Amino acid sequence: MPSTSPIRARLSRRGFLGLSGSALALGALSGCASLAPAPKPHPPIVFVHGNGDTAALWITTAWRFETEGWPADRLFAIDLPYPLARDDDAQAQPGRSSSAEHMAFLKAEVERVMQATGSAQVVLIGNSRGGNAIRNYIRHGGGQRTVSHAILGGTPNHGVWAIPGFREGNEFSGTGPFLSGLNRPRNAAGDEVDGPTRWLTIRSDHNDKFASPDGVWIGRPGQPTFVTAAGPELKGAENVVIAGLDHRETAYSRPAFEAMWRFLTGEAPRRQGIAMQAHPVLQGKITGLGMNPRAPASGNYTNNLPLPGAQLEIYAVGADTGLRQGAPVHQKTVGDDGLWGPFTAESGQAYEFVISAPGYATTHLYRSPFARSSDWVHLRAERLAEAEARQPGSVLVFTRPRGYFDPRRDSLSLDGQATLPGVPTSGTAGASSARLHLPAQAQRAVVGQFNGETVAGRNWPAEAGHLTVLELTY
Template sequence: MMNRRTLLALVGSGLLLAACASTPNATVRQPIVFVHGNGDSASIWQTTVWRFEANGWPRDRLHAIDLPYPLARDDDAKAQPGRTSTGEHMAFLKTEVEKVMKATGAGQVVLVANSRGGYAVRNYIQNGGGDKTVSHAVLGGVPNHGVWAVKGFREANEFAGTGPFLTALNAPKNATGDEVSGPVKWLTLRSDNNDKFAQPDGLWIGAKGTPTNVTFDGPALKGAQNVVLPRVDHRETAFSAGAFDATWRFITGQAPQTTAISEQAQPVLNGKVTGLGLSSTDPASGTYSNNLPLPGAYLEVYATDPATGERRGAAVHRKTVGADGVWGPFMAQAGVPYEFVISAPGYAITHIYRSPFPRSSELIHLRAERLAASDKDSKSVVTLTRPRGYFDAGRDRMAFDGKALPGVPPTGAGVSSSKIKQMEDAVRPISAEFNGEKITGRTWPAADNHLVVLELTY
């Protein structure tokens, strides 16, 4: 019988997974490549990967890409610092697919995408050779017919339904008018009416009362299997349990054993520390999102009291990250919440509070933040964020510091973060609740260049 040390070594090296996958009764699973959306990172697929693992999909065949500059250009044909064109996006995906195929020896992959990531998937399959390397494509909340489709309005942008990029992608592929390229099998997942980027009114693009000429079924494609998920928001079309269930059924032809995330006794966590680019094209915003490592950043991890957010003793992990930005590995304890503290020149000391981690993951990416000029008069600044979905006051059970979430409208799912600016000097616990998940952190003084993030997992 293997002792515990040998078992951990085998898990760490991947040999145990390989042994399990090679047993006579094991089903050989294709590699899956997950493609995030505009401004997002590989970390957004964390819970989806966990659900695949919980159903027996080998971890070494689940690969989430990190586009270095994840934001789309304003004009797809014009270079813009810190942003990618549709061509650059597709080329990056193509390279990642080739890496995965080489590493696994697989002849084809499955592509699963959210939002803008679906544009790269469609472009790669139609124009980059992906028709030969991809067996299945799953598009969650992809605005396939645009976020707007108004003649003469920002048509150089890739999100314009009447622009050259989407017009070419949606051109009929055969006599029946299919919008998707064969022989790939296609699935689209969309909300019934709660996706902020598939709305007939321009509210969420700053044009309330103006028709977008896009309908709720804008993400659907002729020739694909099109599935509607009731009341999900834009991100939940890809990251919810319902989206996982539909994706698993489409890929395998069977129902998953579970949509729950099974727990491990000692999760091993890892990821990279990233920062923010300085924008020269938009001085008002000051920064832009990127997925580049932040070398030299110093990370500390503390176990915290779930009721008060106070630290339980000294740091349980410390590291100054190198050129790759990797901050782990760190062996966590089941059921224990953690505080991650990032210190880096030019950034605020960023305190990120997270719920207990049920499973191991290499997708725990951590971003250093900066205090906004408008927040520097506050005693403490605390942001609640939900990376894998939005806040819907009419649908969700939620509270932030015991009250309604500031900045979240009474209807619709269009906001994924909420900020509290505390004007009292007292350092105290601060909690947030969302549909059963609860996080408690501590306020930290903004005057000393601290800011606080409560990050939801689900």
């Protein structure tokens, strides 16, 4: 039977490593090394991002695992080329992927990781749609043999909606064939998970936009979805509720990591923060935006395909001003793989990433200093709308990829404004970015603040084809 408990009320137990927290850190005592069995190696973890997202969202989660002693070379993340689900799972749609394609991509990555590491099993951790692929793989793709533990953060296991007759061909319909099949009871107890894999779900108590009883986020405000905040839970899994988290935070936040770590090891994490590296080595790919065949002028659907020929410059900048501190510290024109690195950064140093590519705005991306190395620092070239490019002034984008902005809960501001454009001030949190238009003026610092994290950049002229992005890390 499932168990539902607050994160802080969880009982400590011995996890699959069979080690206490001290043993995880130190191994067997040296004086008893000849008598104690060797510690089991950490199994590989494969992270699976959500709908429309990228592997880059797992950067801070990976840093937390590394800080607690999980080897970096045992951490992997898929980057689905077309991460958006189809409107109808059975109907081909340009630039989108089916549930079967998603599962096949994950299966191939698991097999690659197992071969590369020599491991017989992996741990799968997914957010949102990523959990659909995990469940599908374990149920239909042979994952019962290869997956020891499955962790789903915010996965809409019983649908984003469960309205009979409404878009039932969609992967997120709770009454449609995809989820109905995955949720079919496995036994007399009504379990919805497949063994011997061990399962954990993490959900919010009320603040997940895709586990909401009201249809506002599916274009049907005021109408019931027949889904509740408990929709991500699964019978037969261990189900954890963490108060106040938004949809993405159920996978990418510190509290979600703590739940994952306890589930895998049976112990609480030993450290509260992320261990800093003096010279983080960064790598990633430059991607763009696909053209929408139904509205080519919009050109805005997401993909994770490389953007060959894109040019990148990196500048060290003042953390409080975004002002460049000299010549570029790294330059590259990317090839067919889209890879822009490697680049060795300095601990505590803020950087500006400038992406130039035909058909795109010159994108000035400012980020907080990097705490540790990562191969998932993916950068996306952005486009300006036609009206934005014609209007004198600047366009400033403030984005939080690993969570949403919630003015009721968070302390935030953009260029001194406490109200962010496009971010609801009431109801369930559901906006991860804000887009602010600034009047024409001399170049100056523009600053975004969120719960103590500050990112500073510069205003660049939109009429000259430039766009400023301030990206939060946490």
